[in-house]
Amino acid sequence: MSVLRPLDKLPGLNTATILLVGTEDALLQQLADSMLKEDCASELKVHLARSLPLPANVNRPRIDLIVFVVNLHSKYSLQNTEESLHHVDTSFFLGKVCFLATGAGQENHCIIHRHTVVKLAHTYRSPLLFCDLEVEGFRATMAQRLVRMLQICAGHMPGVSALNLLSLLRSSESPSVEDL
Amino acid sequence: MDETIAEFIKRTILKIPMTEMTTILKAWDFLSENQLQTVNFRQRKESVVQHLVELCEENNASLNDAALLDIIYTQLHRHRKIWDVFQMSKGPGEDVDLFDMKQFKSSFKKVLQRALKNVTVSFRDAEENAVWIRIAWGTQYTKPNQYRPTYVVYYSQTPYAFTSLSTLKSNIPLLGQALTIASKHHEIVKMDLRSRYLDSLKAIVFKQYNQNFETHNSTTPLQERSLGLHVNMDSRIIHENAMEKERVQRVTQETFGDHPQPQLEFAQYKLETKFRNGSILAEREEPLRCLIKFSSPHLLEALKSLAPAGIADAPLSPLLTCIPNKKMNYFKIRDK
Numbered sequence: 339m340s341v342l343r344p345l346d347k348l349p350g351l352n353t354a355t356i357l358l359v360g361t362e363d364a365l366l367q368q369l370a371d372s373m374l375k376e377d378c379a380s381e382l383k384v385h386l387a388r389s390l391p392l393p394a395n396v397n398r399p400r401i402d403l404i405v406f407v408v409n410l411h412s413k414y415s416l417q418n419t420e421e422s423l424h425h426v427d428t429s430f431f432l433g434k435v436c437f438l439a440t441g442a443g444q445e446n447h448c449i450i451h452r453h454t455v456v457k458l459a460h461t462y463r464s465p466l467l468f469c470d471l472e473v474e475g476f477r478a479t480m481a482q483r484l485v486r487m488l489q490i491c492a493g494h495m496p497g498v499s500a501l502n503l504l505s506l507l508r509s510s511e512s513p514s515v516e517d518l
Numbered sequence: 519m520d521e522t523i524a525e526f527i528k529r530t531i532l533k534i535p536m537t538e539m540t541t542i543l544k545a546w547d548f549l550s551e552n553q554l555q556t557v558n559f560r561q562r563k564e565s566v567v568q569h570l571v572e573l574c575e576e577n578n579a580s581l582n583d584a585a586l587l588d589i590i591y592t593q594l595h596r597h598r599k600i601w602d603v604f605q606m607s608k609g610p611g612e613d614v615d616l617f618d619m620k621q622f623k624s625s626f627k628k629v630l631q632r633a634l635k636n637v638t639v640s641f642r643d644a645e646e647n648a649v650w651i652r653i654a655w656g657t658q659y660t661k662p663n664q665y666r667p668t669y670v671v672y673y674s675q676t677p678y679a680f681t682s683l684s685t686l687k688s689n690i691p692l693l694g695q696a697l698t699i700a701s702k703h704h705e706i707v708k709m710d711l712r713s714r715y716l717d718s719l720k721a722i723v724f725k726q727y728n729q730n731f732e733t734h735n736s737t738t739p740l741q742e743r744s745l746g747l748h749v750n751m752d753s754r755i756i757h758e759n760a761m762e763k764e765r766v767q768r769v770t771q772e773t774f775g776d777h778p779q780p781q782l783e784f785a786q787y788k789l790e791t792k793f794r795n796g797s798i799l800a801e802r803e804e805p806l807r808c809l810i811k812f813s814s815p816h817l818l819e820a821l822k823s824l825a826p827a828g829i830a831d832a833p834l835s836p837l838l839t840c841i842p843n844k845k846m847n848y849f850k851i852r853d854k
Contacts, residue, residue, distance in 0.1 A: 361828035
């Protein structure tokens with residue numbers, strides 16, 4: 339079973355699990371640390387993976403939110419993300435997947451055009467966030483944001499579901515995205 | 519003491535930073551302890567230099583003494599020069615003679631002096647049976663230019679010599695000839711290896727890796743960030759690809775070893791190949807030419823950290839990992 343499905347497991351009690359997928363382990367680790375520093379009523383679990391599919395035969399909790407971290411400085415990182423996306427079931431893309439592009443601040447190191455990730459996120463109908471994960475302040479803010487998103491995706495926020503959030507986020511997108 | 523020698527000594531001493539002044543002067547061993555004690559090293563540098571030049575005048579410094587000082591300065595500041603590597607070989611069937619340093623020096627000097635009447639050659643012995651040679655080049659009609667010398671470091675028990683790049687292209691064949699004849703070899707070839715870091719070149723050429731290399735302007739932040747394998751104490755973070763990480767670590771270690779890497783600043787690849795894609799470019803008769811250069815303050819360490827940092831797949835391309843084994847950092851890639 340190499341495809342990740344959102345509802346193939348029972349949720350843990352008050353647990354919310356996020357899966358960060360990206361090639362640069364150091365960045366993922368730092369983001370995970372920042373997220374766990376947040377005050378949160380739910381019990382958080384962060385899984386870090388270089389790519390999908392995940393190793394089989396491992397006992398892992400239900401994954402509530404997948405974040406694909408793409409480093410704009412690395413074509414390898416984009417390639418890795420594109421390949422990993424094949425191993426995610428379509429029903430995950432109803433608000434439980436999000437893309438995070440890092441490295442936009444250092445423009446002279448960027449080799450992936452901003453439009454490429456925008457198009458990728460648009461293709462998969464998922465939100466795209468930009469954050470320079472190497473800058474502590476930005477990372478802390480992003481961590482906060484992700485924790486809130488995770489809680490919603492895990493169903494811990496009464497009255498808001500992952501799909502609600504997705505439509506909320508989408509309506510604030512600029513119309514030019516549709517032209518791509 | 520000749521005016522030109524005085525000027526040369528003055529300019530050489532001026533180059534020396536005040537913190538190294540006493541060390542270098544002691545190593546030079548030309549001015550006595552008593553003389554050195556008369557110098558007030560806390561003055562402004564120009565005054566100190568002035569005083570030292572006067573003392574050299576007293577001792578009647580020769581051109582050779584001045585050249586020796588220049589060698590000592592360069593030995594301490596070897597990274598200011600870019601070094602090439604030459605490899606010599608004996609002819610087929612030639613015996614390995616016992617090496618005689620004195621005979622080598624006189625033979626080397628003779629070859630150069632016979633070809634160019636005006637040339638200054640100075641020697642300084644170093645550890646590991648090495649000798650530092652300083653050559654100031656002149657021509658049949660002009661005096662040697664002391665300010666653009668060539669340095670050669672020859673390891674007598676090996677066929678390798680390292681030369682600094684400040685040589686006029688026209689002098690290189692003569693230099694090669696002098697080295698070959700004096701060391702009783704048959705042929706000399708320039709290797710495709712070049713760097714500022716003489717000790718690293720030595721390590722690559724002699725395959726001695728377990729040492730500390732001079733690290734001028736080295737930066738360590740790259741290491742800290744990229745190896746990013748801090749032991750994670752938080753049990754809420756789970757690494758899914760622990761096996762993959764281990765594999766990458768293992769492959770990296772197999773390729774690069776545990777030791778610190780020799781320091782190189784760049785690797786250059788000259789491609790002259792036909793385009794392989796099925797597009798229009800593949801129909802060109804002429805090969806495409808392209809130059810790719812990788813630069814880094816510490817190239818091999820950077821390459822070593824690529825896979826663990828997640829920037830590249832392990833194993834890396836053999837074109838990159840073969841650099842120390844092949845003793846090359848200049849490559850020409852052609853279609854077979």
